[in-house]
Amino acid sequence: MLITVDFASAQPLSDQVAGAVRTALADGTAAPGDRLPSARNVAASLGINLHTVLRGYQQLRDEGLVELRRGRTAVISGTTDRLRLRLEAAAREFAATARQAGASDEQAMAAAQAALRDLP
Amino acid sequence: MSDYAAQGRVRRLVLAALGPPLVVLVPMLLVATVGERLPERVTVHSWSFATRIGFTWQEWSAQPVFGMMMWAQALLVVAFLSYWHVPLGQRLVVALGWTVGLLIPVAYTLWALGLTPAFGGEVRPGWPMAAQVAGTAAAFALGWAVGGPLPRHPETDAVPPPWLRSMPIGAAQRVMFVTRSWSARRLVTGAMLVGLALWLGFWPLILWAVFEAAQARTRLQIDAGGLSVTLPWVGLRRTVPWTRVRHADVMSEPPKGRYKLDDGGWGWGALSGKGPVLVVSLADDRRLAYSTSQAGTAAALVNGWLHRLRAGSC
Incomplete structure (x- = not known):
């Protein structure tokens, strides 16, 4: 599992940690039953606060993606909806690209709908 | 190919080979030192090799320990060869060689000293085991100490070749x-x-x-x-x-x-x-x-x- 945080980003670090786990779930590199690295380990490796990592893990728990067990162990939940995560990840990437290109919301939505219509 | 393990390798090989001969030398030295105070005949029962009854101390000191020494020597040399490019492994072999070389003589010595009237004629229960454990640890530590220091590990500051895939990592990014x-x-x-x-x-x-x-x-x-x-x-x-x-x-x-x-x-x-x-x-x-x-x-x-x-x- 790859966890990346960017100190220059406006996104809170805990959101970035949670986002890294969502990406791993979406691309299949993490699967139900897998253990996340311990919060302490992540905090030490990335040089961030332990509570920041725990906040990220709690977000994932609230979304039903992980189960937090005793000893601050986080395990990917068996009920993880991978299709939803993949769609969300692809949508985020599309939205970022559209925004970067200067497209309005309507233009972006129209382009997405057209692309869906064009699929066989 | 750079062979950083070459520095001090011969010295470590010689040191590793010095351990097993102690298996023979220490009992001989023991007999030479306290042999006169030992009983004339000795009975060895369920020793590592076989039960022998009534052989002299001179015979005892030349018992199959010689064969054991040769085996230990061969094993250590093979182990050393497998660590030819690994100085740390070579140091470990030195320490093991010295442990093997001193562990068995220490056991012999304690056993023989327990037989001599000058040392009380009997060994207190538990004491030989404690002494053997301490002797083993000391022999390993001694072998480890003489096996060092190790050559400095090579370092590099070369950039990976351009054809290898590389993940961009920004200056403000942390990745694990x-x-x-x-x-x-x-x-x-x-x-x-x-x-x-x-x-x-x-x-x-x-x-x-x-x-x-x-x-x-x-x-x-x-x-x-x-x-x-x-x-x-x-x-x-x-x-x-x-x-x-x-x-x-x-x-x-x-x-x-x-x-x-x-x-x-x-x-x-x-x-x-x-x-x-x-x-x-x-x-x-x-x-x-x-x-x-x-x-x-x-x-x-x-x-x-x-x-x-x-x-x-x-």
């Missing part, structure tokens, strides 16, 4: 990668050893089983400190700092050679027997190989870290 691997072979071996121990009632096999099982699960972590391989069940961790890494690549199947958790001439690592494999080229011309389905990501991250650290960019 964690993956785990299982070795079914280690687990099966451990289970078989437990079965064998139960069947034969030979409990030391349990220790071997634990040793095998402890290596069944490994974790690879890549972060700002380098690459670390951990045995989570025993809490042992080995880290390769970035200064010792040249570059990383992916192979679709395990590379040729021996890659286990202990060092060898080819390198070290944890292979599950099927690809893909992360292959990290080290500054001492060996490799770290680790089986993981995410070998591509791991290799790109290693090269990305090296680019950031050495070229100041990605």
